Amino acid sequence: MTKGERLVTAIVVGAPIAAFSIWALLDNPRLYLVTMLNSLTLASLYFIVASGFTLVFGLMRNVNLAHGSLYLLGGYVGYVVARDTGWWILALAAGFAAAAVAGLLIQVLILRRMQGQDLRQTMVTIGLSIVIADVLLWIFTGQVYQMEAPSWLQGPIRDIPVIKAYSAYRLSLLGFGIAIGLFLWWLLNRTKVGAMIRAGVDDRAMLAASGVNVNLVFAVTFMLGAGLAGFGGVIGAVELSMVPGEDTRLLLASLIVVIVGGMGSVVGAAIGAAILGLAETYGLAYAPTYSVVFTFVILIIVLAFRPRGIMGKAA
Amino acid sequence: MNYNKRIWARSMLAAAAVAAVSGGAFAQGAPIKIGLLATLEGPFAAGGADGMRGAELAVRQRGGVVDGRKIEIIKASSNATPDVAVNSARKLVEQDKVDILVGPLSGGEGIAVKDYSKSQPQVTFINGASGAQATTLVNTSPNFFRFNTEGAQWMFGLGKAAMDKGYKRTMIIAEDYAFPYSQVQGFMAEYCRLGGKVPLKAWVPLGGKDYSSVIARIPKDVDALLVILGGADAVNFLTQYENSGGDKPMMGGSITVSQDVLNYKGKRRDSLVGTISAGPVADSFEGAEWKAFVADYKKNFPVSAGGFPSPSLFAYVYYINMKAALDGLDAVDGDLSNNHAKLRDTLSKMVLKTPNGDVRLDSNRQAIGTTFVTEVVKDSRGELTTKVLRKVDNVDQTLGMKKEDFKMGTRDEPNCP
Numbered sequence: 126m127t128k129g130e131r132l133v134t135a136i137v138v139g140a141p142i143a144a145f146s147i148w149a150l151l152d153n154p155r156l157y158l159v160t161m162l163n164s165l166t167l168a169s170l171y172f173i174v175a176s177g178f179t180l181v182f183g184l185m186r187n188v189n190l191a192h193g194s195l196y197l198l199g200g201y202v203g204y205v206v207a208r209d210t211g212w213w214i215l216a217l218a219a220g221f222a223a224a225a226v227a228g229l230l231i232q233v234l235i236l237r238r239m240q241g242q243d244l245r246q247t248m249v250t251i252g253l254s255i256v257i258a259d260v261l262l263w264i265f266t267g268q269v270y271q272m273e274a275p276s277w278l279q280g281p282i283r284d285i286p287v288i289k290a291y292s293a294y295r296l297s298l299l300g301f302g303i304a305i306g307l308f309l310w311w312l313l314n315r316t317k318v319g320a321m322i323r324a325g326v327d328d329r330a331m332l333a334a335s336g337v338n339v340n341l342v343f344a345v346t347f348m349l350g351a352g353l354a355g356f357g358g359v360i361g362a363v364e365l366s367m368v369p370g371e372d373t374r375l376l377l378a379s380l381i382v383v384i385v386g387g388m389g390s391v392v393g394a395a396i397g398a399a400i401l402g403l404a405e406t407y408g409l410a411y412a413p414t415y416s417v418v419f420t421f422v423i424l425i426i427v428l429a430f431r432p433r434g435i436m437g438k439a440a
Numbered sequence: 441m442n443y444n445k446r447i448w449a450r451s452m453l454a455a456a457a458v459a460a461v462s463g464g465a466f467a468q469g470a471p472i473k474i475g476l477l478a479t480l481e482g483p484f485a486a487g488g489a490d491g492m493r494g495a496e497l498a499v500r501q502r503g504g505v506v507d508g509r510k511i512e513i514i515k516a517s518s519n520a521t522p523d524v525a526v527n528s529a530r531k532l533v534e535q536d537k538v539d540i541l542v543g544p545l546s547g548g549e550g551i552a553v554k555d556y557s558k559s560q561p562q563v564t565f566i567n568g569a570s571g572a573q574a575t576t577l578v579n580t581s582p583n584f585f586r587f588n589t590e591g592a593q594w595m596f597g598l599g600k601a602a603m604d605k606g607y608k609r610t611m612i613i614a615e616d617y618a619f620p621y622s623q624v625q626g627f628m629a630e631y632c633r634l635g636g637k638v639p640l641k642a643w644v645p646l647g648g649k650d651y652s653s654v655i656a657r658i659p660k661d662v663d664a665l666l667v668i669l670g671g672a673d674a675v676n677f678l679t680q681y682e683n684s685g686g687d688k689p690m691m692g693g694s695i696t697v698s699q700d701v702l703n704y705k706g707k708r709r710d711s712l713v714g715t716i717s718a719g720p721v722a723d724s725f726e727g728a729e730w731k732a733f734v735a736d737y738k739k740n741f742p743v744s745a746g747g748f749p750s751p752s753l754f755a756y757v758y759y760i761n762m763k764a765a766l767d768g769l770d771a772v773d774g775d776l777s778n779n780h781a782k783l784r785d786t787l788s789k790m791v792l793k794t795p796n797g798d799v800r801l802d803s804n805r806q807a808i809g810t811t812f813v814t815e816v817v818k819d820s821r822g823e824l825t826t827k828v829l830r831k832v833d834n835v836d837q838t839l840g841m842k843k844e845d846f847k848m849g850t851r852d853e854p855n856c857p
Contacts (some may be wrong), residue, residue, distance in 0.1 A: 163650070
């Protein structure tokens with residue numbers, strides 16, 4: 126993009142947003158700010174789930190459509206652990222571990238047998254998502270599972286200027302999102318495994334040729350991606366509850382996030398999640414009837430002007 | 441939980457039956473096939489499973505036989521969206537060749553399946569639990585029957601109860617589809633007439649899950665909230681509202697405080713105590729037939745086998761609709777000749793004995809029945825249940841208004857800001 130084009134984009138996109146923000150701030154500052162917080166916290170959840178999805182895609186060119194089911198699996202396992210032990214932190218670890226192990230098994234036992242056949246792998250993950258969702262329905266039934274937040278995160282934080290009161294747990298989502306983001310940045314940019322993953326994203330064949338055990342890198346990445354979905358599941362089980370059908374909802378959200386943000390880019394996932402969170406939440410606050418439309422309008426605009434997503438690179 | 445296995449076994453059985461039985465399917469002694477359609481996926485998954493239990497109970501009470509002919513139930517699932525419901529109905533009608541179809545569960549689904557029923561005159565459709573007004577108000581279908589009262593009828597009486605509690609201004613938070621429109625109308629028809637005000641209605645997308653934005657919009661000067669969300673969504677709203685520091689009293693729609701919501705897994709249920717709502721069932725109704733029904737439900741589906749402590753609205757409504765089908769079949773001795781002419785005539789005229797009193801149909805084949813206004817209370821064992829505040833009999837579809845004065849509920853109708 127040239128400088129002029131960039132300026133035009135900034136005006137076309139920025140001006141309506143700025144105008145809306147000024148109007149909304151004058152009209153009802155509390156609603157605007159609360160909605161801002163709501164958007165960013167929801168975006169954090171989307172980011173946690175979608176970052177795993179985008180990592181796996183970036184490295185293996187494999188759209189893991191069972192990602193939503195791993196979210197659900199993590200949430201249910203987390204619920205059971207929290208109920209039996211009373212430790213929410215332990216539930217987080219268990220949700221991560223359960224989904225990571227499931228992801229590892231999927232990668233080693235199934236996907237490795239069809240290495241390089243992207244379409245076949247994708248079809249298999251659709252099948253797996255249905256199997257996992259039905260097994261979970263069989264075990265946990267269609268009941269709504271609402272997980273308790275740990276006592277130190279329960280209830281509202283009061284006496285915040287303008288906003289007055291805000292849910293403590295919800296605010297903590299923002300912290301989780303940022304922490305996961307920093308962790309992924311550290312992992313990808315400061316460790317050897319990260320270097321291998323980045324190299325694999327750019328050129329798989331060269332990575333293998335230079336003597337790296339690609340299978341191991343794939344397994345680790347898939348495990349991490351799946352684990353992040355499970356981790357998101359435990360967090361989501363508190364705020365949004367667990368019920369059959371959540372898997373497809375989060376899968377759809379992840380797909381939109383990575384399409385908008387750019388497949389394979391963690392920074393893209395963060396940007397995509399923020400855009401999706403903002404669009405959904407502001408839509409719901411200011412035009413509830415049409416809130417679903419905004420998400421897809423953004424998707425269409427991004428695909429029209431940046432077909433590979435905002436941070437996407439040519440394959 | 442082995443109903444999935446059962447579904448599998450039944451579909452295999454159905455497939456075998458389709459293969460084996462050819463032209464003689466209507467001969468005396470051959471089984472009568474009834475399709476059962478409910479949501480086993482999506483936001484009403486728990487309700488749908490309980491609806492299936494209710495319908496199954498009606499079949500079991502007759503020992504699975506009507507007039508010497510075996511009743512064969514073929515189940516299908518949808519996810520509360522109209523297109524999936526029609527696809528499942530198609531599968532039951534066109535592949536499994538059912539004689540009668542009982543279902544679906546959700547409002548929009550009901551309208552879609554009713555429209556589909558017009559193209560299948562050889563099948564009699566009886567509603568499951570769907571409660572959209574339009575289903576039996578506009579473009580009615582001659583072979584679609586509804587023995588349950590619908591969304592607006594279910595809320596009739598709550599308006600007065602709200603005024604009695606001193607709620608003069610109410611904000612409504614409801615999902616954005618046909619059924620909540622009806623529910624809001626049932627409430628507002630009476631509430632506005634008595635002088636209540638509804639300054640703001642928030643219509644949220646079905647299955648939205650994140651209600652924080654709507655919670656942020658609640659005005660300071662309202663006395664109460666009327667929350668018409670179903671299943672998982674109601675639970676999410678309650679949790680998020682409480683966590684954000686909300687403390688206004690709540691009123692619920694008919695499916696907001698149904699048993700599947702009162703019994704969700706998790707602790708924060710106490711905030712529901714004191715919530716008033718209205719609907720076609722009340723757990724604590726003292727009628728003898730109702731108590732017998734509850735006892736029978738508990739015996740057939742104990743909590744250990746996945747049943748609820750008390751049958752949900754969905755179980756009850758599927759039960760009476762299935763019962764209507766079986767009673768009708770019994771009355772005509774299983775005669776399904778001439779496109780079910782005799783059966784349909786009987787269904788239109790019969791007085792159905794239900795656990796909550798007699799139900800008749802109006803000229804659009806829509807039930808005229810009873811509504812309960814209830815309040816959530818905690819019983820001696822610490823379980824949440826409802827207490828009857830008021831029982832309103834013979835609520836018809838136009839809510840006591842003249843047919844020409846009655847306008848169907850929409851986003852903006854009725855309106856009293």
